[in-house]
Amino acid sequence: MPSRDEIFEKVQSTLVDALGLDEDEVTATSRLKADLGAESIxxxxxxxxxxxxxxxxxxxxxxxPESLFTADSGFAENGRVTAKGLDELRTRLPHADKDTLDALAKDPRVENVEDLFTVNMVVNFLASKLAA
Amino acid sequence: MRWFWIDRFTEFKSGSHATAIKNVTLSEDHLHDHMPGFPVMPASLMLEGMAQTGGILLGEQKQFAHIVILAKVPRMTFHSWACPGDTLVYTAKLIEARDEGGMVEVQAHVGQRLVAEGEIVFAHVDEAAGGGGTIDQKNFVFSMLRGVLDVGKAGDGSAE
Structure with a gap:
C-alpha cells in the first residue's frame, strides 16, 4: 500500500491535470472549489x-456526494446546516477532515459545506480505500 | 446550417473506439470567413467533430439511455490545420463510461499528419434534470444523424 505522501503526490498530479494548475498551488489544505477553482463538472x-x-x-x-441537502431533508434551515445536517455530513463524509467539520459546526452556513472538499479529504478517502 | 460535423463512421467498436471522417470542402460557408484568403477548418468545429464521434461512442454503449452533453475539454492541442480537400479522420477511444458520464481520448489526423489530440469529458443529464424528458437522445441520434452510425457506406460498400 502506498504511503500517505505517495498518495498525496498522485492526488496532486491528478488535480494539476484536471484543473490546469501548477503543482505548488495544490497543498494538503487546499479547498477544491474556493482555492483551486474546481467547478461541479x-x-x-x-x-x-x-x-x-x-x-x-x-x-x-x-x-x-451530490445533493446533500434536498429541500425537505431537514438538514438545513434558513441557510444554515442543522445539527441533524451536521450528523449526516459526518456519516456521509467520514473522510472529511475533523478540523474542517469543526469549523463548519462553528459557522454552519450552507455555503461553507463545500469547504469540506479539500485535498486532504481526497487523500483520506484514498488511504482508507486502498487499505480496505 | 446543419450541425453535423462528421460525415460517416468508418469504424465503430461498441464500448471501445470509433473512427469517423469529415471531408473539408470549399463549399462550406464558414471557411470563407476563416480565414479570408486562407481557408482552414476552425479548431472549434474540429473539436465538435471529435465530440460527436466520442459522444455517440459513449451514448451507444448505454443504448442511448442517457442524454450525453459535452461537459469539459480538459486537454486539447492543435498541431496543424486542415484545408479544403482534406479528409479529417477523427478517432475516439472510450476511457470511462459510468452512469454520471464518460471520457474519451480523441485524435484528428489528415493522412499520417496529426492535427489535434486531447481529452473530452461528457456528462449524462438525466431526464429529470432535462425538464421532464423533452429531449429524446435516441431519436436525436437516429433521426438527425440517420445513417451516420452505419459503417460501410462508400459507393462500393466498403467503410472507406
Whole structure:
C-alpha cells in the first residue's frame, strides 16, 4: 500500500491535470472549489482520473456526494446546516477532515459545506480505500 | 446550417473506439470567413467533430439511455490545420463510461499528419434534470444523424 505522501503526490498530479494548475498551488489544505477553482463538472473529471491513476473504482456519491441537502431533508434551515445536517455530513463524509467539520459546526452556513472538499479529504478517502 | 460535423463512421467498436471522417470542402460557408484568403477548418468545429464521434461512442454503449452533453475539454492541442480537400479522420477511444458520464481520448489526423489530440469529458443529464424528458437522445441520434452510425457506406460498400 502506498504511503500517505505517495498518495498525496498522485492526488496532486491528478488535480494539476484536471484543473490546469501548477503543482505548488495544490497543498494538503487546499479547498477544491474556493482555492483551486474546481467547478461541479470538474468533480466528475477528478473521479475519472483518480480511478485511472490509482486503479480503483469509486462508486457514485462516495467521494463527492451530490445533493446533500434536498429541500425537505431537514438538514438545513434558513441557510444554515442543522445539527441533524451536521450528523449526516459526518456519516456521509467520514473522510472529511475533523478540523474542517469543526469549523463548519462553528459557522454552519450552507455555503461553507463545500469547504469540506479539500485535498486532504481526497487523500483520506484514498488511504482508507486502498487499505480496505 | 446543419450541425453535423462528421460525415460517416468508418469504424465503430461498441464500448471501445470509433473512427469517423469529415471531408473539408470549399463549399462550406464558414471557411470563407476563416480565414479570408486562407481557408482552414476552425479548431472549434474540429473539436465538435471529435465530440460527436466520442459522444455517440459513449451514448451507444448505454443504448442511448442517457442524454450525453459535452461537459469539459480538459486537454486539447492543435498541431496543424486542415484545408479544403482534406479528409479529417477523427478517432475516439472510450476511457470511462459510468452512469454520471464518460471520457474519451480523441485524435484528428489528415493522412499520417496529426492535427489535434486531447481529452473530452461528457456528462449524462438525466431526464429529470432535462425538464421532464423533452429531449429524446435516441431519436436525436437516429433521426438527425440517420445513417451516420452505419459503417460501410462508400459507393462500393466498403467503410472507406
Amino acid at each position: 470538474d468533480f466528475l473529471d477528478i473521479v475519472f482520473r483518480l480511478e485511472k491513476n490509482f486503479g480503483i473504482k469509486i462508486p457514485r456519491n462516495e467521494l463527492f
